[in-house]
Amino acid sequence: MIHRKPLIAVAFMAPAVAMYLAIIVYPLAQGLVLSGTDSKIGNPGAFVGVSNYVALASDSDVMRALGITVAYAVVVVIVQNAVGLSLARALYIRPRVRQLGSTLILVPTLMSAVMAAFVWNSLLAPDGAINSLLESLGLSSLAHVWLGDPSTALWAIALVNIWMFSGYSAAIFLAGYMNMSSELLDASSVDGAAGWRRFVSIEWPLLAPATTVAVTLSLIGSLKVFELPFVMTNGGPAGSTTTLTMLIFAKIFGGQGSFAYGATIAVLLLVVVVLFAGVTQSLLRRREERI
Amino acid sequence: MAVLAAATLLVAGCAPTSGSTEDGKTVLKVYGWKGGDAEPANVKEINATFEKANPDITLEYEFIPSAGYPQRVQSELLAGNTADVLMTDSAKVQDWGSSGYLEDLSSQPWVSGVRKEIKPFIENDGKTYALPMEVIGISLFANNTLLQEAGIEEIPVTWPEFEADLQKLKDAGITPLSLPNKGGWTGDAVINAIAATLVYQDNPSFDADFVEGKASFSSWESSLEQMMDLQSKGFVDFKSELGIDEWSTGISDFQAGKSAFYVQGAWNQSTFTAAGLDDSFIPWPATDQDDSNANLFVGTMFSVNAKSSVKTAAEKYVEFWSENENASLYLQAENAVSPFTNGDSPSSAATTEFVEAVNDGRYRILPSNTWFSAAGEKTLQEQIQALWLGQQSIDQTIKNLDEKLKPTK
Numbered sequence: 001m002i003h004r005k006p007l008i009a010v011a012f013m014a015p016a017v018a019m020y021l022a023i024i025v026y027p028l029a030q031g032l033v034l035s036g037t038d039s040k041i042g043n044p045g046a047f048v049g050v051s052n053y054v055a056l057a058s059d060s061d062v063m064r065a066l067g068i069t070v071a072y073a074v075v076v077v078i079v080q081n082a083v084g085l086s087l088a089r090a091l092y093i094r095p096r097v098r099q100l101g102s103t104l105i106l107v108p109t110l111m112s113a114v115m116a117a118f119v120w121n122s123l124l125a126p127d128g129a130i131n132s133l134l135e136s137l138g139l140s141s142l143a144h145v146w147l148g149d150p151s152t153a154l155w156a157i158a159l160v161n162i163w164m165f166s167g168y169s170a171a172i173f174l175a176g177y178m179n180m181s182s183e184l185l186d187a188s189s190v191d192g193a194a195g196w197r198r199f200v201s202i203e204w205p206l207l208a209p210a211t212t213v214a215v216t217l218s219l220i221g222s223l224k225v226f227e228l229p230f231v232m233t234n235g236g237p238a239g240s241t242t243t244l245t246m247l248i249f250a251k252i253f254g255g256q257g258s259f260a261y262g263a264t265i266a267v268l269l270l271v272v273v274v275l276f277a278g279v280t281q282s283l284l285r286r287r288e289e290r291i
Numbered sequence: 292m293a294v295l296a297a298a299t300l301l302v303a304g305c306a307p308t309s310g311s312t313e314d315g316k317t318v319l320k321v322y323g324w325k326g327g328d329a330e331p332a333n334v335k336e337i338n339a340t341f342e343k344a345n346p347d348i349t350l351e352y353e354f355i356p357s358a359g360y361p362q363r364v365q366s367e368l369l370a371g372n373t374a375d376v377l378m379t380d381s382a383k384v385q386d387w388g389s390s391g392y393l394e395d396l397s398s399q400p401w402v403s404g405v406r407k408e409i410k411p412f413i414e415n416d417g418k419t420y421a422l423p424m425e426v427i428g429i430s431l432f433a434n435n436t437l438l439q440e441a442g443i444e445e446i447p448v449t450w451p452e453f454e455a456d457l458q459k460l461k462d463a464g465i466t467p468l469s470l471p472n473k474g475g476w477t478g479d480a481v482i483n484a485i486a487a488t489l490v491y492q493d494n495p496s497f498d499a500d501f502v503e504g505k506a507s508f509s510s511w512e513s514s515l516e517q518m519m520d521l522q523s524k525g526f527v528d529f530k531s532e533l534g535i536d537e538w539s540t541g542i543s544d545f546q547a548g549k550s551a552f553y554v555q556g557a558w559n560q561s562t563f564t565a566a567g568l569d570d571s572f573i574p575w576p577a578t579d580q581d582d583s584n585a586n587l588f589v590g591t592m593f594s595v596n597a598k599s600s601v602k603t604a605a606e607k608y609v610e611f612w613s614e615n616e617n618a619s620l621y622l623q624a625e626n627a628v629s630p631f632t633n634g635d636s637p638s639s640a641a642t643t644e645f646v647e648a649v650n651d652g653r654y655r656i657l658p659s660n661t662w663f664s665a666a667g668e669k670t671l672q673e674q675i676q677a678l679w680l681g682q683q684s685i686d687q688t689i690k691n692l693d694e695k696l697k698p699t700k
Contacts, residue, residue: 041369148473
């Protein structure tokens with residue numbers, strides 16, 4: 001019986017492993033192989049070694065897109081999780097509205113990103129609702145061509161991302177709050193910890209596991225952002241919102257059919273995502289262990 | 292990558308089964324990005340006539356919006372199962388033709404009738420891969436009603452007249468010109484419409500020369516200056532225009548009479564006419580004389596899928612579109628010019644000036660098969676947007692265009 005157990009385990013794992021190999025590992029390996037060729041649409045191409053990667057390093061468009069993607073992700077991760085955490089705490093300390101509130105904050109998350117992009121496109125238009133509101137409040141000097149100005153376009157898109165997914169982060173933090181020991185919180189209250197003090201010394205450390213999950217997911221999601229800049233700005237103006245995913249799309253589907261080069265940029269994105277997510281998760285896990 | 296592969300598999304699974312028969316009929320599948328509700332282009336009428344003339348063929352025409360067309364069809368091409376006849380354009384002829392996806396149509400009877408200057412757009416390595424359906428204008432629309440309100444009796448035909456009209460409109464409190472350019476398309480349309488005259492009248496071989504490394508965008512300097520004059524003289528605010536979408540808000544705003552002049556494609560004329568707009572479609576008046584060139588674009592084409600199991604029917608369908616009476620219906624709806632030497636180029640009251648310029652031989656065709664391919668157009672769009680934003684000078688723009696559009700071997 002003892003000897004049969006590993007075989008049974010393998011038998012149970014085999015379908016999942018096979019699926020994983022077929023759906024994840026195989027396309028990934030194919031992508032890596034593709035990035036080592038000069039393949040274009042319909043043409044498997046010849047092996048060209050690392051020349052695509054060499055070209056990548058000196059491609060100013062790729063380097064610009066990399067910078068834009070990272071800047072976007074940093075802002076989104078920080079603001080989205082800060083807003084999510086604030087919402088979660090507000091709901092936690094108000095049990096009467098918690099159930100309704102936790103449903104409402106998830107509504108934007110349930111929207112299609114393309115639909116959200118269209119809605120915000122009209123809100124952010126030069127004669128859209130946001131500028132009209134500013135004008136009606138006597139703040140017409142603040143009215144702006146939000147999506148047509150390189151200094152605001154990326155952040156306007158980030159705002160939509162934050163609007164969409166802050167509720168998602170809040171749900172994760174709220175779950176963290178609900179798992180906190182009520183005895184511990186009560187004891188901290190007896191000891192006089194309240195408000196900001198209680199948040200910093202008790203709640204924030206206890207939210208470490210939730211923080212790891214929320215930050216990691218928002219980081220991966222924002223590094224892979226595509227629909228929002230695609231619909232809202234098409235990467236413009238003057239390339240100021242062209243992210244790595246948009247560049248991959250342009251190389252493959254933008255009339256060039258440069259599969260190999262598109263795959264090379266996709267590998268770069270994969271490395272960036274793994275690197276950032278890995279380092280972030282490692283730091284946050286260590287923090288969890290310390291607490 | 293995983294998503295791309297999964298999408299390809301998914302599309303392969305859902306791909307059409309062309310060539311099968313129903314009641315002994317040949318089923319012919321056709322994909323196109325014309326013929327939707329927004330731009331019917333008489334496609335339904337022409338297809339109905341084809342089916343009537345070919346009772347043994349059942350036509351299944353599928354409209355696919357242009358924004359998603361390359362993704363859908365490219366994935367199906369990779370999966371090896373797409374429609375029998377594909378709507379294409381010069382960029383797709385280059386990409387898909389060289390990849391062996393398109394049938395060589397060089398021996399088709401209509402090939403000899405194609406205008407000489409159109410042939411490079413439908414050919415790849417000396418083989419013809421597409422039937423050209425139209426040569427279409429991208430230029431200036433004028434709202435005649437607003438012009439009359441400002442006391443302008445005739446549409447401008449010279450640059451000084453155009454400038455004077457823009458000033459009159461501005462003085463009358465009418466928005467003189469709108470160039471919505473959020474996606475970058477209008478910017479490249481404007482500079483090409485100007486350069487059609489200021490560059491190509493003196494140097495009609497600029498495109499070929501540039502590709503061979505014998506020409507520079509420095510010859511576009513006066514065109515770029517003319518475009519920038521529009522802002523410096525207060526006729527348009529480029530920065531505001533960068534926040535307006537050219538394909539939705541831009542078109543509906545002009546249709547609603549929010550500006551007197553506007554740059555778009557002639558394919559919108561039918562929509563404007565249907566909406567009751569009194570307008571004119573004219574060459575961009577770029578010089579001091581009434582001799583401006585029309586800016587033309589070799590638009591839609593039809594190609595045959597090299598893997599089609601009903602190639603004879605597919606070729607019959609394509610040939611049907613080359614016949615003057617069928618082609619004319621499409622050209623009429625598109626307000627386009629015939630790509631055939633003996634084809635009719637319909638004109639309406641709105642497009643008379645433009646078609647006259649073409650008939651006089653005053654035109655330039657966008658080099659969508661060379662430096663102005665999809666990637667080149669994107670580069671031009673970004674450069675014009677950067678110029679509009681004041682991020683770079685005209686000199687820097689020229690330098691960047693020379694560098695970034697330089698053909699790579």
